Amino acid sequence: MKLGIIGCGAIGSDVAKAADKMEDIEKIYLFDIRKEAESELHKMVKKSEIVEVDILIEKSDVVFEAASQDAIKQYAEKILSAGKDLIIMSIGSLIDDNFRKKIEDIARKQNCKIYLPSGAVCGxxxxxxxxxxxxxxxxxxxxxxxxxxxxxxxxxxxxxxxxxxxxxxxxxxxxxxxxxxxxxxxxxxxxxxxxxxxxxxxxxxxxxxxxxxxxxxxxxxxxMPNPNNPKSSYLASLSAIATLKRILNPIQIGA
Ligand SMILES: NC(=O)c1ccc[n+]([C@@H]2O[C@H](COP(=O)([O-])OP(=O)(O)OC[C@H]3O[C@@H](n4cnc5c(N)ncnc54)[C@H](O)[C@@H]3O)[C@@H](O)[C@H]2O)c1
CATH class of the missing domain: 3.30.360.10 (Dihydrodipicolinate Reductase; domain 2)
Known part of the structure; x- marks a missing residue:
């Protein structure tokens, strides 16, 4: 599977490093509006390549967002219209009922999925x-x-x-x-x-x-706070990695 990561901050970096060790992931495309964040992460992730966002969408099978609510507003429709699955961390962006329905409709039409990891919460x-x-x-x-x-x-x-x-x-x-x-x-x-x-x-x-x-x-x-961003909980990164494993794993646990 080819993974695209939008947002190379705390969560994006944790996911990229974990994905680098997953056999089923052959390539990791990186995009961030902060160019230094992209290049820092690229140095640590063997399978990674820095690309512009349109190339990332074209080449990835699954796109993982860990950037911002604005990023979801900017890229979600494009990603899903291209028939790519999308994992969203900036879930607050989905409070807009019209927007949520719109991307849900595109995903249904394109036969792709929108994954919302449990994030910093359990239950x-x-x-x-x-x-x-x-x-x-x-x-x-x-x-x-x-x-x-x-x-x-x-x-x-x-x-x-x-x-x-x-x-x-x-x-x-x-x-x-x-x-x-x-x-x-x-x-x-x-x-x-x-x-x-x-x-x-x-x-x-x-x-x-x-x-x-x-x-x-x-x-x-x-x-526990994420060591790279005390405003994010470490469990949020772990739930993102678990979601990725769930996509790759034939056994699906949980409701
Ligand atoms: N679902 C959850 O439980 C949960 C938990 C923690 C954080 N989050 C959300 O996940 C997102 C990432 O969190 P983080 O701790 O990694 O943040 P972070 O600030 O460490 O990293 C975010 C990165 O995204 C980049 N970015 C911002 N807007 C962008 C855009 N439009 N296009 C490309 N790159 C962009 C920034 O430059 C930054 O490098 C945030 O929106 C945060 O609110 C969700």
Whole structure:
């Protein structure tokens, strides 16, 4: 398989290095608007080649995006229209219902897939299964040390309480998980989000609480930061690599 990577930052680099070791991946095309990021990564990844984005789309079988919401708006339609599968990390971009429907329609017509890795959260598998039947309530509680939110508090403070649609707009860099959870479950308008600044917290954590006809679900993860970008959780990179393995693997685990 030939893999294209758009965005050679923290997550793109982790995925490129992992893909370099995968037997089934023969070539890795790299593109970033920061030319130094491309060349740094190229030096570390044997199978890689730096190309312009149009060439990347033409030559890749699967395109992995770890760049920005703008990048998805810029390239997703082109990638899918070319019949290529797309893995999206900047899932907040899919809050735009018209845009999401448009790329879904193109993917269906072109018989290709859009993969959304679980990212920095766990429990998405349970939410997917539970949402087949009535799912009454889904809440995401994201807790961060105040400095990770650019704030200063001396006690635990809920700084946002609302639905996922508002949360994604107000915290676009931090809240891809809310977007992913909404798409997996009951949508952006019904999924509840709380963002908590907690001076006692040393790590970013995400807790999913849900109940419905299936019973109750409670899933919590405490994330280590990515060593190359403390704003991203390391689990996000690992989930991207796991998604890539899933695409290559004949055994498909999970809902
Ligand atoms: N789904 C999740 O759970 C999850 C978790 C963490 C991060 N993310 C998202 O994944 C993306 C990447 O995160 P990261 O930590 O690797 O960020 P990063 O800042 O380390 O790297 C992003 C790279 O993309 C490049 N870039 C930005 N816009 C581009 C464009 N239009 N075309 C080409 N390159 C472009 C930047 O120059 C940078 O090198 C971000 O959008 C982030 O919000 C998602």
């Amino acid at each position: 998405i598998d349970g939410i997917l299964s539970a949402s087949v039947e009535t799912l009454d309530e889904v809440t995401l509680v994201t807790t961060k040390p105040p400095e990770a939110l650019g704030k200063s508090y001396d006690r635990r403070t809920v700084i946002f309480r609302g639905n996922a649609r508002e949360a994604v707009k107000l915290f676009p860099k931090n809240i891809n998980v809310a977007a992913n959870l909404s798409i997996a479950g009951i949508g952006f308008d019904r999924t509840k989000v709380e963002i908590v600044a907690d001076p006692v917290a040393t790590r970013n954590s995400h807790k999913i609480l849900a109940h419905g006809k299936f019973g109750r679900l409670r899933a919590e993860v405490e994330n």
